[in-house]
Amino acid sequence: MNRAGDRSFGATGAFALLVGGGLMLVALGNNAARESAASAQPLFWGGLVLIYAPIAWRMFSPQSSRAECLALSLLLGVGLFMVKILYNPTGLIPHDEMATLRQTWELLHGGHYFSSNPVIQGYAGYPGLEAVTAALTQIFGRSPYLAAMIVIGAARLGLMLALFLFLERVGRSYRVAAVGAAIYVCNPSFLYFDSQFGYESLALTIGAALLLVGLRWTMAGPSERRGNGRGLIAAMALLVATMVATHHLTSYAMFAFFAGWALLIEMGRRSFLSSRIPITRGNDPSSRTDFSWLRGPALPALFTAAACAFWLAVVAGDVTSSELTSVFTDAFSSITHLITGNSGSKALFEAGNGQTNTIAARILGVASIIPLLLIIPFGLYRTWLKQGSSALWRLLALVALLYPATLGLRLTQAGTETSQRASEFVFVGLGFVAGLLLVERRNLRWGWHRFVTPPALTALATIVFIGGFIVGESPVTRQPGPYLVAAEFAAAHLPPHSRILTDRVNATLLAGIGHLDPVIGQVNGIPVSRVFFSRRYENKDQEVISEDAIDYIVVDRRFADVPPVSGFYYEHDEPSGGKPVSREALQKFGNLDGLYRVYDDGSIAIYDTSALRSLAP
Amino acid sequence: MSSSRRRQSVDLGVVCAASLLSAVLVALPLGGLVTALLLVPLVLVLPGYALTAALFPPGTLPPEDRLVYIFVLSLSAASLGGLLWQLAFGLEQATWTLILVLISLAASAVALRRRALARAPYVAPRSPLLPRLGVPTALALLAAVALTVLAVRSATAGLQDQRGESHFSALWAVPAGLGGIETGVSNHQGAVHRFGLFIEREGVVLRGWKSRLGATQSEKFSLDPSQLTGRGPVTVSLYRDGELYRRVAIQLETEA
Numbered sequence: 001m002n003r004a005g006d007r008s009f010g011a012t013g014a015f016a017l018l019v020g021g022g023l024m025l026v027a028l029g030n031n032a033a034r035e036s037a038a039s040a041q042p043l044f045w046g047g048l049v050l051i052y053a054p055i056a057w058r059m060f061s062p063q064s065s066r067a068e069c070l071a072l073s074l075l076l077g078v079g080l081f082m083v084k085i086l087y088n089p090t091g092l093i094p095h096d097e098m099a100t101l102r103q104t105w106e107l108l109h110g111g112h113y114f115s116s117n118p119v120i121q122g123y124a125g126y127p128g129l130e131a132v133t134a135a136l137t138q139i140f141g142r143s144p145y146l147a148a149m150i151v152i153g154a155a156r157l158g159l160m161l162a163l164f165l166f167l168e169r170v171g172r173s174y175r176v177a178a179v180g181a182a183i184y185v186c187n188p189s190f191l192y193f194d195s196q197f198g199y200e201s202l203a204l205t206i207g208a209a210l211l212l213v214g215l216r217w218t219m220a221g222p223s224e225r226r227g228n229g230r231g232l233i234a235a236m237a238l239l240v241a242t243m244v245a246t247h248h249l250t251s252y253a254m255f256a257f258f259a260g261w262a263l264l265i266e267m268g269r270r271s272f273l274s275s276r277i278p279i280t281r282g283n284d285p286s287s288r289t290d291f292s293w294l295r296g297p298a299l300p301a302l303f304t305a306a307a308c309a310f311w312l313a314v315v316a317g318d319v320t321s322s323e324l325t326s327v328f329t330d331a332f333s334s335i336t337h338l339i340t341g342n343s344g345s346k347a348l349f350e351a352g353n354g355q356t357n358t359i360a361a362r363i364l365g366v367a368s369i370i371p372l373l374l375i376i377p378f379g380l381y382r383t384w385l386k387q388g389s390s391a392l393w394r395l396l397a398l399v400a401l402l403y404p405a406t407l408g409l410r411l412t413q414a415g416t417e418t419s420q421r422a423s424e425f426v427f428v429g430l431g432f433v434a435g436l437l438l439v440e441r442r443n444l445r446w447g448w449h450r451f452v453t454p455p456a457l458t459a460l461a462t463i464v465f466i467g468g469f470i471v472g473e474s475p476v477t478r479q480p481g482p483y484l485v486a487a488e489f490a491a492a493h494l495p496p497h498s499r500i501l502t503d504r505v506n507a508t509l510l511a512g513i514g515h516l517d518p519v520i521g522q523v524n525g526i527p528v529s530r531v532f533f534s535r536r537y538e539n540k541d542q543e544v545i546s547e548d549a550i551d552y553i554v555v556d557r558r559f560a561d562v563p564p565v566s567g568f569y570y571e572h573d574e575p576s577g578g579k580p581v582s583r584e585a586l587q588k589f590g591n592l593d594g595l596y597r598v599y600d601d602g603s604i605a606i607y608d609t610s611a612l613r614s615l616a617p
Numbered sequence: 618m619s620s621s622r623r624r625q626s627v628d629l630g631v632v633c634a635a636s637l638l639s640a641v642l643v644a645l646p647l648g649g650l651v652t653a654l655l656l657v658p659l660v661l662v663l664p665g666y667a668l669t670a671a672l673f674p675p676g677t678l679p680p681e682d683r684l685v686y687i688f689v690l691s692l693s694a695a696s697l698g699g700l701l702w703q704l705a706f707g708l709e710q711a712t713w714t715l716i717l718v719l720i721s722l723a724a725s726a727v728a729l730r731r732r733a734l735a736r737a738p739y740v741a742p743r744s745p746l747l748p749r750l751g752v753p754t755a756l757a758l759l760a761a762v763a764l765t766v767l768a769v770r771s772a773t774a775g776l777q778d779q780r781g782e783s784h785f786s787a788l789w790a791v792p793a794g795l796g797g798i799e800t801g802v803s804n805h806q807g808a809v810h811r812f813g814l815f816i817e818r819e820g821v822v823l824r825g826w827k828s829r830l831g832a833t834q835s836e837k838f839s840l841d842p843s844q845l846t847g848r849g850p851v852t853v854s855l856y857r858d859g860e861l862y863r864r865v866a867i868q869l870e871t872e873a
Contacts, residue, residue, distance in 0.1 A: 009750060013757025020764025027768040031775030070681070082765055086772045111707030113700060131696040135717065136660045138710040139643055140653040154661055158688045165681055202692070209689040212682065224677070231672035235686065238668075242693040245700060486787075493791045493799070596850060596866040601787035601805070611868045 010068035012075065015055050019079040022050035027086050045466065051079045052185070052465050057458040059178040060438070062450070069178035070164055076185055077160035081153055084195035091145055096198040098512025099123050100130060104144050105515055107134040109496075114315070118517040119508055122323030125316025128246025129202045148197040155205040156195065162208035167432055169215055170392050175439045180431035186368070186465040187427035188472020189420055203247030204424060207254050210239045214258060214300040215392075218285050225295070236300050244307040248320050251308050253425050257395070258301035264391035265296055276385060283390035327418060334412035361470050368467020369407060371460050372430055376400050379433030382440070393436070399429030410471070420472055474565070486554070486604040490514030494552065494606075501531055501544070502554035503569045506604065510554065520571065523548045529570035532559075535584045537592055545609055552598075553589060553607045560586055626732060629670060629725045636663050636721040643714045664698075664717050665691030667724035674731055694720045786812070788855040788863040796842035798867055800853045804830040813856035816840060818847040845869070 025047030032040035055076045058064050064072075087093065092101055099119035106115035113127040123130075129151070136147040163184060168177035184190070194201050216224075217232045244251045268280030281287050285296055294302070312320060357365065376397075383389045383397040406422045409415030438457070487509040496515040500507070507518035519528055523544050531541045531553065544550065559569050560583040567578045589595055589607050594615060599606035639659040642652055665687040669678075678686070698716040699708055706712060784806050793799035802814055809831050816824040816838070823844060830836060845851060855863040 009754050013754035013761075016758050016761035017764070020761035020768070023765050023768040024771070027772040027775070030772055031778075034775055034779040082768070086768060088776065089769050089772045090776055107708065111709055112703045127700070128692070128696040131699045132660065132692055134708070135695045135699065135713040136657065138708075138713050139639075139659055139717075140656040141648065141710075142650075142653050150657060151661070154688060158685055161681060162685045162689075165679075165685065206689050206692065209685050212685060216682070228673060228677050231674075231677075234672050235690070238693045238697070239689060242689070242696055245696055489787065489789055489803075493789060594868070596868050598791055598865050598867055599787065599789040600863045600865055602785040602863075606789075608867065 008065050008067060009071050010065055011058065012068055012071040015058060015072060016075055018054050019051050019075055022047040023079065023082050023086065025050060026083050030086055048083070048466060048469070049462060051083070052076070053458055053462045055079075056182045056461045056465075057454055059182045060454045060457045060461070062175065064178065066174040069174055069181075070161075073160050073164045073178065073181040074157055076181070077156050078153065080185060080191055081156040081195045084192050085149065087192070092148070092197055092512070094192070094196050094198075095508050096120065097148075097196050098508040100133075100148070100197050100199065101144060101512040102515070103127065104130045104133050104137070104148075107131065108137060108144070119511045120323065121319045122248065122316075123199065123319075125311075125319040126199050126245060126247055128206075128242060129197075129199045132202070133197075152195065152197055152201050155202050158205040159208050162205065162212050163428070166208060166211045166215060167428075167435060169212075169219075170396070171432060171436055171439065173435075173439050176432065176435035179435035179438050180428075182461055183431040183434045183464070184427045186461065186468045187423040188468045189424045190427075191469050192473060193420065194424055199247045200250060200421070200424075203243055203250035206239055206243040206246060207250045210236065210243060210254055210300065211257070213239060214297055217299065218261075218296045221288070222290055225290075233299070236303055240300065240303040240307050244304070244311045248308075248316070248324065249421065251304060251311075255301055255304040255308060257399075258297040258304065260398070261392055261395050262293065262296055262298040262301055264395050268391045268394070278385070278387050278389070280390050280394065283388065284392075331409060331412070331415040331418045335409065335415055337412075357470060364463060364467040365470040366467070368464045368471065371464055372403060375430070375434050375437060376403065378437055382437060383433075393432075396429045396432040399426060400433045401429075402426045403430060423468075423472070486510070486599065486601060486606065487513035489599055490516055490606070498551040499549055500552045500554055501528055501548075501550050503532075503556055503559065504566065504571075506554050506556055516552070519548050519550060527571065527573075529574050532570060532581060533575045533585055535582060535588065537588055542612075542615060545613055546615065550609050550613065553595070553609060555586055555589055555605050555607065556603060557586055557605065558603050626729055629667070629729055629732075632663050632667050632670075633722055633725050635659075636718045639663070640714050640718050643710065659714070659717050659721075660695055661691050662687060663691070664694035664720045664724065665689065667721045667728060668694060670728035671724040671731065674735055786810070786855070786857060786862065788814075788853065788865050790851070790853045790865045790867045792867065792869060793839055794841065796845065796869055797840055798845065798851055798869070799837065799839045800865075801835060801837035802830070802855055803835040804832060807832050811858050812836075813859075814838070815854045815856075817852045817854070818845060819849055821847060823847075823851075 025043050027047075029040050029043030029045075029047055032038075032043055055072050059069055059072055059076075092098065099117055100123060102119055103115065103117050103123045106117075107113065107127065107130050113131065114124055117123040132151050133144060133147045136151060137144045140147070160181060164174075164177045164181050166177075167180040168174045171177065171180070187194075194204060213232060213235050216228075217236065220228065220232065240251075240254075243254065264280075265284050265286050268284050269286050270279060270281075285291050379397045379400055383393040402422065403426050406419040406426055409419035409422075486506070490510050491514045494514065494516060498516050499519050500510060500516045501519055502510060507520070510516045511518050521528060524547060526540050526544055528544050528548060531544050532555070534541055545553075556569075559581045561580060563580060564578055568574050569576070569578075569581065589605070590597065592612070594609075594612035596608045596611065597605050598608045636659065639656055642656055643659075668690040669683055669686040672690075673683070673686070694717060695713075698720055699713070702708060702712060702716055786806055787803045788801075790798055790800040798816075800814070800816060802812055804810060804812070809829050811827070812830050813825070813827040814836070815822050815826075823846065824838060824840060826836070826838065828836070850866045850868045852864060852866045854861060
């Protein structure tokens with residue numbers, strides 16, 4: 001490719017138009033879904049394919065220039081981010097977004113970090129995203145929603161740019177980066193989860209930037225180290241501090257990555273495991289005469305470890321352990337139970353309320369996994385057993401090897417969340433391996449390969465993209481559903497931080513938008529959710545109300561008819577076992593002395609407990 | 618400072634001027650979307666630009682890397698600057714502005730000093746991206762933006778239609794002030810309806826209201842303690858098209 005071609009945007013404009021058309025289809029599909037129209041699914045899926053497939057085809061093509069690949073990578077990232085915006089263009093919806101919104105509201109009104117968060121405890125200890133959003137909200141004087149979308153949209157662009165540059169330098173080819181970026185966006189979290197107003201969405205960008213700085217630091221020769229050394233160290237320190245203050249798991253993943261890289265550099269200096277594994281010293285920075293541990297990835301690993309330890313010890317130890325311990329112990333115990341036969345596996349491709357995917361969607365979901373599983377052994381062979389590899393290549397192949405393990409976690413409900421969250425890291429490895437294997441097949445540029453291979457790869461990648469979304473997102477939450485209210489009333493009329501008893505969905509909305517504090521768990525050994533299931537108001541219910549100082553009870557009457565989307569209404573182990581609550585149990589609140597209904601919209605009623613609370617159980 | 622040195626520092630001059638101008642814009646009661654968008658760089662661009670310039674002398678980083686650093690170091694400035702500030706003071710509009718402007722100015726000063734000490738004169742690298750952005754590509758990008766705006770508008774309209782089709786009305790009553798109450802009705806029926814609202818205590822109607830409310834219209838009433846004669850809970854009944862539709866009640870704390 002000549003220099004002029006290298007700097008051409010090529011057909012980026014045409015692809016941008018296709019993305020715009022795809023977004024139009026997605027918007028129409030979502031509108032159709034709101035009306036339960038049959039055209040909802042074809043429009044939605046057609047829009048996604050129109051956004052992804054043409055760009056993927058161009059990024060796989062050997063004829064595309066570097067500037068075009070980089071621009072298309074940004075376009076793909078921002079186009080898929082807009083799909084999330086179209087889900088609800090006027091506000092925030094998912095559970096984690098409500099938690100972040102609540103944290104931002106606390107900062108806007110209290111002026112200080114680290115307020116407790118009633119939706120997700122862990123958010124209280126990681127204020128990076130809320131700080132930036134609050135700063136923007138207050139400085140430009142618009143809504144936190146608009147500020148959030150600007151911050152997350154910019155972060156998405158930053159992520160795609162940093163990832164492209166990182167993969168390009170590691171693979172020593174912009175085409176490795178192009179293919180890697182096209183595969184990376186297929187990770188099940190990319191479309192919605194990583195586009196949401198949540199701390200991980202921002203931390204991924206900071207992490208990708210840290211990878212870029214860490215790579216530059218490690219590969220810097222003596223002259224660059226003289227000129228840029230202090231700047232790189234300061235940049236690493238700043239980015240590590242920002243990342244650690246933004247998200248726990250990204251920080252731990254980055255530490256593991258840099259530490260693993262440092263270890264593999266050391267192992268690659270000699271034939272460490274077997275004579276069959278070639279040394280990588282020639283391609284690693286360890287071949288330089290001035291190389292030392294701290295002049296490689298060990299320095300960012302050290303920074304990250306020190307910052308994480310400080311943050312856990314001084315700032316966020318409690319909230320982090322309470323959040324992560326339950327996530328990992330639940331995943332571990334559910335897998336253990338599955339292996340020992342104490343429980344069956346989760347029904348794959350099924351939402352908590354029993355709604356399932358179509359046969360075609362299931363086939364796509366399974367088909368999306370196969371190509372990714374197939375490239376892993378080839379990637380391991382190329383990076384571990386062939387000459388011309390490096391420690392970083394080997395590490396990225398090992399990261400890709402985690403993919404099958406994350407799939408195993410999906411066999412249980414509790415493990416699915418861990419699997420989902422791991423995908424945004426694992427796909428960096430998968431993207432790199434796919435890019436490396438493809439670009440090294442030089443014959444693809446010539447003969448019939450030139451015409452057949454890019455469309456074939458595009459079809460395969462589109463299956464991976466669509467199937468990944470099917471695997472990662474429940475059929476209930478892919479497109480918009482019914483409209484929920486009451487939280488706006490709470491925000492306008494009920495005192496902030498009032499303690500409420502309610503179900504999981506309303507708790508999220510009332511905490512995020514209404515600024516109330518939902519109460520969960522047990523009091524004196526009594527699960528607080530029993531108040532909703534008992535057919536008559538009993539002493540134990542009174543004990544919950546009095547002892548837990550409940551201010552309001554929020555009752556969703558639809559629970560007498562509609563099964564819960566997530567498999568439960570209030571808590572995992574609730575008495576109804578995810579079946580509708582008895583009408584009698586929900587109606588008992590209407591006839592109770594001392595309990596006053598202060599809000600009623602037919603579906604949702606809010607009861608004031610102030611007169612009831614003072615009664616002895 | 619020589620003219621070539623001055624030319625090198627034009628970008629930092631722009632950062633300083635833009636930071637100060639942003640502070641002025643924040644202080645003025647202007648409002649409006651354009652003003653708001655003009656202030657976005659104060660949070661997401663200017664501090665990061667100045668910090669990147671302070672850490673990396675010109676020409677030592679590829680332009681694409683510099684773009685990444687500008688954004689993420691802006692995030693660092695806001696989150697870490699705010700973190701330190703809130704240890705001693707509260708964070709509000711003025712203090713956020715002060716923190717970000719100070720970081721931008723201080724980092725620009727460091728960058729300026731580093732450039733002044735640099736031995737070789739700086740030659741700005743040409744961006745590999747912008748020079749080749751031809752007219753057709755630019756027009757296509759503009760058209761794509763227009764299509765995206767249309768898509769967002771369509772999705773917004775769909776969402777509003779959905780809200781319009783959620784047929785219900787909400788009734789509420791909460792304490793207001795010392796011993797008073799506030800009550801209200803919101804019409805989400807998607808059409809005009811006749812409503813009647815009656816506030817009662819001990820069977821005596823303290824306030825009655827009858828009227829039509831259009832789709833998405835609301836009505837609110839306040840009663841002070843002098844109007845709330847009698848004892849016991851205050852009951853509010855809502856009638857829709859002549860039939861009892863909802864009832865809420867409130868026990869005032871002074872009597873609970």
